[in-house]
Amino acid sequence: MSSVSRPGAIFDEPAVVRRLERRSALAAVTGSSTVAAAVMVAAALLALVVANTPLYEGVEHVLGLPLIVGVGRLEVSLTVEQFVNDFLMAVFFLLVGIELKYETTVGQLRRPRQAALPMLAAVGGVCMPALIYLVLNLGGEARGWAVPIATDIAFALGVVSLLGDRISPATKVFFQTLAIADDILAIVVIALFYGQVPQLGWCLASLALVGVLAALNRARVYSVAPYVAVGLVLWACMFNSGIHATLAGVILAFALPSRSDVRLSELGGWLERRAHDLDDTYDDEHHVLGQHDFTEGAWRTERVMHHVTPPLQRMERYVSVFVNFLVLPLFAFVNAELHLVGENFGALLASPVAHGVYLGAVVGKPLGIIGVTWLLVRLGFARLPRGMNWPQVVTVGIMGGVGFTMSILITGLAFSSPEDAIAAKCAILLGSVSSALLGILFARLALRAGERPERPSRRRRGRPRN
Incomplete structure (x- = not known):
């Protein structure tokens, strides 16, 4: 291998090479959904421990401290807990929105026919848990119907990764x-269902800011900073409007340009010309601080290369590690606190809310996902993707019951009674653990490592061969 092709070959100092290698190793860890899910689980477990120790009152005091953020009349007053659940989770929703826009631009969701089967299966996986919850809470706390509908992407994909090549x-x-x-x-x-009474003035201001974001996109503004500035003001307006403020993150994500303002087809030739220019201006006998033409040319090249990456992708790089290793663990710690000291466990176990949430996730999710998939394939509307068989569909259905982030968030919006909220959170945690264990057990019993489903060959036309 030539010196040019070796990583770090252009650097003089071995320490720089080692630092780059450490950063690469760290990026591999922080980019793992399994590690991110494990950190969030650890934060939730820590919250459970702290909530049942003398530290509980101190933590509750800190979470209830007031925060006031704003300039002039645009002022937001909230507690530390609301800051986590409304502001930091808006950053999480920004990452979710980026993923959604990526999928609708170049991913699975850009081909409606190909995406139709899993998307309709998701509808079944939302409706069936909600129906089970409502049946078990007739005449009771029906507002929590949406708690068991959500699958946690980080948790679920982290668990699926443990199955290795059993899953195609x-x-x-x-x-x-x-x-x-x-x-x-x-x-x-x-x-639609968990906002507050809308405040017309703030709603109009939010709508105007959405228009500003759209105008920035149409004007082909490729710097991230203006979008972030408008997005922060949008969040404040939505927080005061009665619409759930975390949705500002999704709106901001869809406003970010997904294209580059550099002609990629001409980039190679431009870089080659810049490389020749840098060679012409480089003087080996001068210190780098004295080579103004060389450093100026390198800086201009650096600026252009920065613009190669679309703003959507740049934003994802800025926030992904922050969300996965700070926002979500902090959210889990703040919201998974179950103060069970002095609680009536019999009442918790007998709660219709707990039954609805648990059975909605563990039973309703698989029934909805598997049932809709089977029905659509049976009717000829769609067929399973190549490489996927029915045991794997069942595994996916069971794993769909792994829910945490959205379920906990909806719990905080749905229940005014602390007893119902505690019952729902207990059911969410137990349901997620049950779904993960059942999915792993089923996959290990029904699926063999490296197994690939066989597809029947098409019948040839004409006379059969003897």
Whole structure:
């Protein structure tokens, strides 16, 4: 291998090379959905421990501290807990929106026919849990019907990754598309059913800011900063409007340009010319600080290369690690606190809310996902992706019951009674663990490592061969 092709070959200092290698290793860890899910689980477990120790009152005091953010009349007053649940989760929704826009631009959702089967399966996986919850809570706390509808992408894909090659790549794509469609439905449900009484003035201001974001996109503004500035003001207006403020993150994501303002077809030739220019201006006998033409040319090249990456992708790089390793663990810690000291466990176990949430996730999700998939294939509307068989469909259905982030968020919006909220959170945690364990157990019993489903060959026309 030539020195040019070796990583770090252009650097003088070995320490720089080692630092780059460490960063590469760290990026591999922070880019793993399994690690991110494990960190969130650890935060939830820590919250459970802290909630049942003398530290509980101190943590509750900190979460209730007031925060006031704003300039002039645009002022937002909220607690530390609301800051986590409304502002930081808006950043999480920004990442969700980026994923949605990516999928609708170049991913599975850009081919409606190919995406139809998992998306309709997601609809079944939303309707059946809601129906089970409502049946078990007739005449009771019906507002929590949406708690068991959501699949947690990070958790579920992290659990699926533990199955290795028992799950085919086609099945993983199917599951990811289903989970993304599930997120879209959860966002719509939150927007329609869990907002407050709308404040017309703030709603109009929010609408005007959405128009500003659209104008920035149409004007082909490729710098991220203006979008972020408008997005922050949009969040404040939506927080005061009665619409759930986390939706500002999704709106901001869809406003970010998904194209580059550099002609990629001409980039190679331009870089080659710049490389020749840099060679002509470089003087080996001068210190780098004295080579103004060289450093100026390198800076201009750096600016152009920065613009190669679309703003949507740049934003994803800025926020993904922050969301996965700070926002979501912090959200889990704040919202998974179950103060069970002195609670009546008999009442918790007998709660219709707990029954509805648990059975909705563990039973309703598989029934909805598997049932709709089977029905559509049976009717000839769609067929399973190549490389996917029915045992893998069942595994996906069971894993669909792994829900946490959206379910906990909806719990906080749905229940005014602390007893119902505690019952729902207990059911969410137990339901997620049950779905993960049942999915792993079924996959290990029904699926063999490296197994690929066989497809019947097409019948040839003409006379059969003897």
